[in-house]
Amino acid sequence: MESNDQGDSADKRGPASFETTSNPIAAATGEPLVIVEDVEKYYGDFHALKNINLTVNKGEVVVVIGPSGSGKSTLCRTINRLETINAGQIRIDGKKLPEEGKALAALRADVGMVFQSFNLFAHKTILENVTLGPTRVRGQKRAEAEEAARALLERVGVGVQADKMPAQLSGGQQQRVAIARALAMKPKVMLFDEPTSALDPEMINEVLDVMVQLASEGMTMVVVTHEMGFARKAADRVVFMSEGEIVEEAEPEEFFTNPKSDRAKDFLSKLLTH
Amino acid sequence: MDVLLNNLDIFVVGFRTTLVLFVWSALFSTVLGLIVGMMRVSPVPVMRGFGTFYVNLVRNTPLTLIFFFFAFGYPKLGLPEFSYTWLAIIALSLYTATYIAEVLRSGFNTVPLGQAEAARAIGLSFVPTMTRVVMPQAFRAVIPPFMSVLIALLKNTTIAAGFSVHEAGAIRAYASERGEPAMIVLLWVAFFFIVLVMILAYIQRRLEKRWKVAR
Ligand SMILES: Nc1ncnc2c1ncn2[C@@H]1O[C@H](COP(=O)(O)OP(=O)(O)O)[C@@H](O)[C@H]1O
Ligand SMILES: [Mg+2]
Numbered sequence: 001m002e003s004n005d006q007g008d009s010a011d012k013r014g015p016a017s018f019e020t021t022s023n024p025i026a027a028a029t030g031e032p033l034v035i036v037e038d039v040e041k042y043y044g045d046f047h048a049l050k051n052i053n054l055t056v057n058k059g060e061v062v063v064v065i066g067p068s069g070s071g072k073s074t075l076c077r078t079i080n081r082l083e084t085i086n087a088g089q090i091r092i093d094g095k096k097l098p099e100e101g102k103a104l105a106a107l108r109a110d111v112g113m114v115f116q117s118f119n120l121f122a123h124k125t126i127l128e129n130v131t132l133g134p135t136r137v138r139g140q141k142r143a144e145a146e147e148a149a150r151a152l153l154e155r156v157g158v159g160v161q162a163d164k165m166p167a168q169l170s171g172g173q174q175q176r177v178a179i180a181r182a183l184a185m186k187p188k189v190m191l192f193d194e195p196t197s198a199l200d201p202e203m204i205n206e207v208l209d210v211m212v213q214l215a216s217e218g219m220t221m222v223v224v225t226h227e228m229g230f231a232r233k234a235a236d237r238v239v240f241m242s243e244g245e246i247v248e249e250a251e252p253e254e255f256f257t258n259p260k261s262d263r264a265k266d267f268l269s270k271l272l273t274h
Numbered sequence: 275m276d277v278l279l280n281n282l283d284i285f286v287v288g289f290r291t292t293l294v295l296f297v298w299s300a301l302f303s304t305v306l307g308l309i310v311g312m313m314r315v316s317p318v319p320v321m322r323g324f325g326t327f328y329v330n331l332v333r334n335t336p337l338t339l340i341f342f343f344f345a346f347g348y349p350k351l352g353l354p355e356f357s358y359t360w361l362a363i364i365a366l367s368l369y370t371a372t373y374i375a376e377v378l379r380s381g382f383n384t385v386p387l388g389q390a391e392a393a394r395a396i397g398l399s400f401v402p403t404m405t406r407v408v409m410p411q412a413f414r415a416v417i418p419p420f421m422s423v424l425i426a427l428l429k430n431t432t433i434a435a436g437f438s439v440h441e442a443g444a445i446r447a448y449a450s451e452r453g454e455p456a457m458i459v460l461l462w463v464a465f466f467f468i469v470l471v472m473i474l475a476y477i478q479r480r481l482e483k484r485w486k487v488a489r
Contacts, residue, residue, distance in 0.1 A: 082391055100317045102399060109397025119392035123410050132406065133396035178392075185396055 030057030033189055033220050034079060039088035041074055041244075048074045050244040052088070056189065061221045063231040063252065066241035067267055072224040075241070076193045079222065080111040093188055109137050112182030112190040116197050118174040120166035120181070126153065127162040130181045137185065145184075152180040156210050172203030176210055189220040196227060226271060228256060240264045277449070277458045284448045289466060291441040295362055295431040300424055302367035307374025312404055314379050325375070333372035337430055340365045345437040362434040366427060373423045381416035382408050414485040421478040425471050442466065 034056040041049035048071050056062050064072050077083040079090060081097050081104060090097045092111060098104045121129050130149035134140040140148075153159045156176040158169070166174055175195055182190060192211065196204040208230050215221055215234040225231065231238055231252045238255040240248040242263045248255065259265050278285065313325030332340070344361040356364070385408050393403040432443030440448075442463055449459040 080395060082394065100400075105394070105397050105399035107397075108395055111395075113392075113395035115388060115392065115395075117388055119386075119388035121389060121392065121407055123407075132393075133398070136402055136406065137397040181392075181396065 030059050032056070033058045033060075033093055034222070035091045036075075036079065037089050037091075039078065039090060040086045041071075041078060041083065042086050048244050049078065049085070052246055054239065054246065056220060056222055058220055059218045060236045061215045061219075061223065061234050062237050062239055063235040064222060064224045064239045064241060065226060065231070065267075066247075070241040071244040072241055073193050074244075076113070076191045076222065076224055079191055080108050080113055082113075105137070109133065109185050110188045112185060112187035114175070114178050114182055114190065114192045114195045116194040118166070118171070118178045118198070120174055120177055122166055125163055125165060126158065126169070126177050129166065129177060130184045133181065133185045149180070149184055152183055153177065156180045157206070170203060171199045172206045175199065175203075175207045179207075179210055179214070183214075189222065190214070192221065192223040192225065194224050194226075196225065228252075228271075232256065240267070242267070277454050278462050281445075281449050281452065281454060281459075284445055285442075285462070285466075287440060288442040288445040288448075288463075291359065291439060292428075292431050292443075294359065295366060295434060295439070295441055296428050298363045299366035299370060299427055299431070302363065303370035303374050303427065306367060306371035307378060310371060310375035311378030311382070312401075314375060315382050315404075316400060329372045329375055332368055333376075335369075337365070337369050337433055338436075340369050341433055341437050358434075358438050362431075362437060362439050366430060366434075370423060370427045370430070373426070374420065377416055377419045377423055378412070380419070381412035384415045385411045414482065417478055417481050417485070421474055425474055428470060428474070429467070 032055045034054070036052055036054040039049055039052040040047070052075060054062075054075075064075065066072055074083060078085050079092075081090075092107060095107065098107060120126075121132065124132065127146060127149055130152060131140075131142070131145040134145040134148065135142055150159060150162060153162050156179055158173050158176050158180070161169055161173060161177075166177070169177065179190075179195075195211070196207050199207065204227070208227060211221070211223065211230065212234045221234075223230070223235070235252045238250055238252050239246055240250075240255065240259070240261070240263075247261050248259065248264050250260070255264070256268065259268055310325050310328055313321045314329070316322055316325070341362070344365040345358065348361060349355065382404075389407055389411065390403055393407040398406065431441055434441050435443035435447070445463050446456055446459045450456055
């Protein structure tokens with residue numbers, strides 16, 4: 001019920017990004033923040049990403065949807081270069097993704113990532129999970145970082161868990177900590193790779209609510225998810241991928257009610273019958 | 275007992291040298307093994323390549339050959355001169371480091387990949403990702419095989435006896451010159467080695483206990 005609360009308040013105090021959901025032109029007028037250009041990615045002989053072009057504007061929320069194995073995770077991972085690309089280029093806030101090294105680490109600090117399997121640091125407390133980045137990467141003082149971390153944990157509703165170990169938390173709580181950990185770096189854009197797929201059904205909403213709120217506060221987000229409710233509520237655009245290609249891009253309502261491509265129609269029919 | 279007491283000087287010198295070889299080699303090979311082990315999981319292909327090359331080259335060479343190289347080859351290279359003891363330490367360290375590197379690498383592999391990815395995703399570069407996130411979680415899995423490598427190192431120090439280093443493996447030869455029965459001397463040497471190994475095993479158990487609680 002706390003989570004419902006968050007959802008509602010998100011709707012009320014989400015001026016900027018919520019207006020854009022019904023107005024794709026408004027979203028398109030924002031400055032481009034992530035630009036993916038002619039990207040090709042191979043795993044050996046396997047062509048995982050085929051000629052991907054995608055621009056995400058500041059404050060925009062893009063949902064990536066598509067069958068398993070279509071390259072959604074790969075796309076997410078190339079955006080902060082957890083995977084290298086074979087051709088094309090990716091720019092974030094005007095800067096081309098650097099090679100391995102200090103510059104790349106700095107750029108990654110600006111791109112928050114939330115994984116399907118949470119990946120909280122198993123040997124650190126919840127609080128330490130959130131402060132590691134700010135203290136090590138941003139050079140913040142410990143006390144300062146802890147204060148900010150506690151505020152963030154409070155915001156995602158796990159404030160009382162701050163001194164526990166990750167294994168002591170439920171999946172939904174862990175994922176909210178993972179979101180707080182990413183937010184602690186004050187990222188320019190957040191990537192979510194199926195953040196609710198590993199969760200028990202009753203925990204999905206508590207995570208989605210946090211994401212909806214984040215979207216309403218104007219965070220730029222790329223979200224791989226099959227949660228249509230989230231896409232309808234928070235997304236400016238849906239990108240449909242299949243077999244390594246972007247097949248279709250549309251507003252959420254348009255995409256779900258009136259998909260253009262056969263592949264999207266086929267996929268949605270399967271998604272609905274689940 | 276007489277054999278031991280009458281030749282205590284030889285035993286003391288021998289085992290002292292063994293400990294010197296062991297401690298320095300353990301130290302150097304751990305540092306070098308750490309560097310090579312990290313190279314082997316580095317995101318930079320050149321580093322990975324070098325790490326793999328080093329491990330394959332040195333680990334597949336018999337230790338005696340490495341000793342031969344340092345005892346007879348190295349002094350001819352016109353590089354800074356070292357005593358035989360230090361040459362033995364270098365040979366043992368270079369050799370043992372390959373095993374330590376492999377122990378560490380397999381230890382790193384016990385840590386789920388997502389841990390390192392999450393660390394990189396918040397902007398940690400390679401070294402802090404390893405030292406802050408991967409290594410603390412690999413530590414416990416690494417202790418038993420690491421200690422096995424150290425025990426092997428302890429025993430490998432006796433090869434230095436063949437290269438004019440007066441360590442414990444040479445005790446029998448010196449005692450024989452005094453007409454002591456070889457069999458009994460060797461039994462004593464073996465006994466002290468077993469004591470040393472048991473000390474290492476004790477340290478291992480302590481470390482494992484401590485890190486179990488820390489989790
Ligand atoms: N590390 C890898 N090595 C080889 N193939 C991979 C690797 N990662 C992903 N793939 C392949 O690339 C394709 C796309 O994977 P992925 O991006 O994970 O898809 P999705 O997230 O849409 O389910 C899949 O066919 C998968 O088997
Ligand atoms: Mg995936």
